[in-house]
Amino acid sequence: MVSPCIAAAAKAASARASYRLSFAALFLATAPLAAQTPGAGAPPAGTTPPVPAVTTPSEPVATPTATPVYGRVLVDAVKLRCWPGNAAEPPVFEDTLSKDQIVMLGRSENGFRAVVLPLGPIGYVNTRFTSEAEDGKVTTKGTKVAFRYRPRTSEAPVTQLATGTELHVVGTHEDWLRVRVAGVEAWVLDNEVQVADAADPAVLAGYEAWQQQQRGEVQARLDAIAKQRQQEQADAADLAAVKVVEDAFVAELQKLPAEQKFAPIEAALSKLSATLAEASAARSAVASLEKRITTQKWLVEAAVVIESKPPQAEPAPAVKQDELRRFVGIGWLRYESRLGQPGVFFLEKGGQRLHIITCNTGRYDLSLFIDREVGATGPRRHPPTESLSVLDVERLEVLGVASR
Secondary structure, eight states: OOOHHHHHHHHHHHHHHHHHHHHHHHHHHHOOOOOOOOSTTOOOTTBOOOOOOOOOTTSOOOOOOSOOEEEEEOSSSEEEESSSBOOSSOOEEEEEEOTTOEEEEEEEETTEEEEEOSSOOEEEEEGGGEEEOTTSOEEEOSSSEEEBSSSOTTSOOSEEEOTTOEEEEEEEETTEEEEEOTTOOEEEEGGGEEEOOTTOHHHHHHHHHHHHHHHHHHHHHHHHHHHHHHHHHHHHHHHHHHHHHHHHHHHHHTSOGGGOOOHHHHHHHHHHHHHSOTTOTHHHHHHHHHHHHHHHHHHHHHHHHHHHSOOOOOOOOOOOOOGGGGOSEEEEEEEEEETTEEEEEEEEETTEEEEEEEOTTOOSOGGGGTTEEEEEESOEEOOTTOSSEEEEOSEEEEEEEOOO
């Protein structure tokens, strides 16, 4: 919905444009033919266009003395020529008139009739020679600014505009503005239009509808710019409000963890978030600050828990493991000879035999350890022919020697 300010501005601009159009039409209808100035930028051969007009907004406007002349288009899809010439492929504006379109008529020349569009025909002005106001309205800057029918510097300008000329922007193309300029002439063949009855309400209504259409194109852009400006201002105010809450959060971080309180900050941020528009740029800033607050609360809680832990008791001394548990068998190594059989080595402890000792690897000469207390490590087996288990020594350590 267009704001009252925008609507009022549009109404005022429309009134000014209508007045300029009426004056331009009367001026075109009564102005004498002007001679074409030779030189660079001339129109194509075979045409006799007038010298491009240079408008000066600061000059006083004469009071109209004649009644506008209206016309009706007689054929389909009439292209608007830039000059009244008979070139095989004449330069034309982008606008196309349809059958029964009501136009305002100007002077006749060489079998052509000038027509005046409500805001002028569509043409192009390079952005280097324009100045845009805060509200989006655009004017020319510099003298003799070229108004071209195509966005090319190689094309001859249709006319030249004085500094400060109002441009009704309807679009952009690279470094060019696609604009209408009130008062710029366009041309059709005399037999493509006929004079209409200016007293006919249908004629006036048809032309007014065309005016509203062209003004609507221009106003749509101005409304979009005004809406964007309003959104930027609202975003700036919203971000400033978020910054106030963020500053309070940063100030809280300067305190000791146990003294940091985030409930008031979270309440203020929640209240602010509820007032933000859906498209506000501050919503992302609020989400980021909420995440920072949540993270800091976790850190504070962890710090408080660490500080509140009771002192840990001294760990109990480790129980020293019995080093002799690493042996499979411990005892005194003895030797017993057997009649008609090989003698055997065995471990004895407390007068009892524990294991028969062998060393199949040959690592130890067991006879050297007789009558010594040893610790033996290795696999055990229990042959059915023996009453004792057999311990095959892989490692043997001397623990003691019998006293004499």
